[in-house]
Amino acid sequence: MQKLIIDINALCHTFSDGYLGIKNVSLSISKGEFVILAGKNGSGKTTFLRHLNGLLLPDSGVIFVNGHDVSKHLIQTRKTVGMVFQDADTQIVGDTVFDEAAFGLENLKVKRSKINEKVTQVLEDLNLFHLKNRSPSTLSGGEKRKLAIAGILVMNPEVIVFDEPFSNLDYPGTIQVLSTIINLNRSGHTIIIATHDVETIISEATRIIIMEEGLVKEDGKPDSLIKYLESYGIKEPCSSKLGLGLQPWLT
Ligand SMILES: Nc1ncnc2c1ncn2[C@@H]1O[C@H](COP(=O)(O)OP(=O)(O)O)[C@@H](O)[C@H]1O
Numbered sequence: 482m483q484k485l486i487i488d489i490n491a492l493c494h495t496f497s498d499g500y501l502g503i504k505n506v507s508l509s510i511s512k513g514e515f516v517i518l519a520g521k522n523g524s525g526k527t528t529f530l531r532h533l534n535g536l537l538l539p540d541s542g543v544i545f546v547n548g549h550d551v552s553k554h555l556i557q558t559r560k561t562v563g564m565v566f567q568d569a570d571t572q573i574v575g576d577t578v579f580d581e582a583a584f585g586l587e588n589l590k591v592k593r594s595k596i597n598e599k600v601t602q603v604l605e606d607l608n609l610f611h612l613k614n615r616s617p618s619t620l621s622g623g624e625k626r627k628l629a630i631a632g633i634l635v636m637n638p639e640v641i642v643f644d645e646p647f648s649n650l651d652y653p654g655t656i657q658v659l660s661t662i663i664n665l666n667r668s669g670h671t672i673i674i675a676t677h678d679v680e681t682i683i684s685e686a687t688r689i690i691i692m693e694e695g696l697v698k699e700d701g702k703p704d705s706l707i708k709y710l711e712s713y714g715i716k717e718p719c720s721s722k723l724g725l726g727l728q729p730w731l732t
């Protein structure tokens with residue numbers, strides 16, 4: 482049995498207008514898992530993800546990350562759980578690719594030599610180093626999204642959470658981001674991806690959690706849940722519709 486990294490007990494979230502965004506969710510995630518959080522728009526995926534690193538706090542229930550209560554250990558939690566936001570590449574602030582990737586470490590007042598070493602390593606791992614002096618605005622969609630991932634990776638998170646990582650990407654961009662995510666999981670990171678469209682990643686995932694109206698409706702292996710996707714408003718992958726089961730999207 483793999484060690485638990487995230488343990489959620491009876492999580493509820495009510496918005497200020499009284500809307501119940503998350504309704505009594507309990508589940509745990511082990512180190513190294515590759516989890517898809519699926520559900521149609523408005524099912525509560527983003528709200529759920531924002532609890533995993535304390536951007537939102539439960540009005541009841543508790544979340545433990547590495548055994549620590551998130552609401553009492555925000556800094557520790559955010560070091561463990563990195564979050565790549567939806568359309569994170571539209572929030573780029575650095576003048577160069579290097580500066581952009583260095584931003585989080587600079588905020589933490591890390592020594593310049595350490596920043597340079599870490600940023601160089603991450604840019605090399607993501608095959609972005611040759612672009613280090615470019616203005617982020619000149620990058621392709623896939624490169625921008627990878628740069629957003631680099632900005633998170635420099636902080637060394639064990640868990641990386643992605644909110645709709647393939648939105649607005651063309652085919653080459655999707656391939657770049659998908660290969661990056663697969664490599665991160667192979668190198669030991671726990672991956673959680675929220676998406677309303679599972680086609681690209683379902684064959685890579687070890688687990689799929691389906692949300693609807695703030696509830697977890699299904700939680701299991703992708704091949705056993707694939708035929709139920711459409712009853713929750715999530716498109717069944719074409720390969721499955723054709724009777725071919727789960728086929729890797731990346732060949
Ligand atoms: N700040 C807010 N105030 C009230 N309701 C909200 C707020 N943010 C999100 N919601 C509602 O919570 C539900 C879940 O939203 P969200 O977590 O963004 O879903 P998803 O990411 O699955 O599309 C939606 O019905 C949405 O309108």
Ligand SMILES: [Mg+2]
Nearest residue numbers: 526527528644
């Ligand atoms: Mg969302």
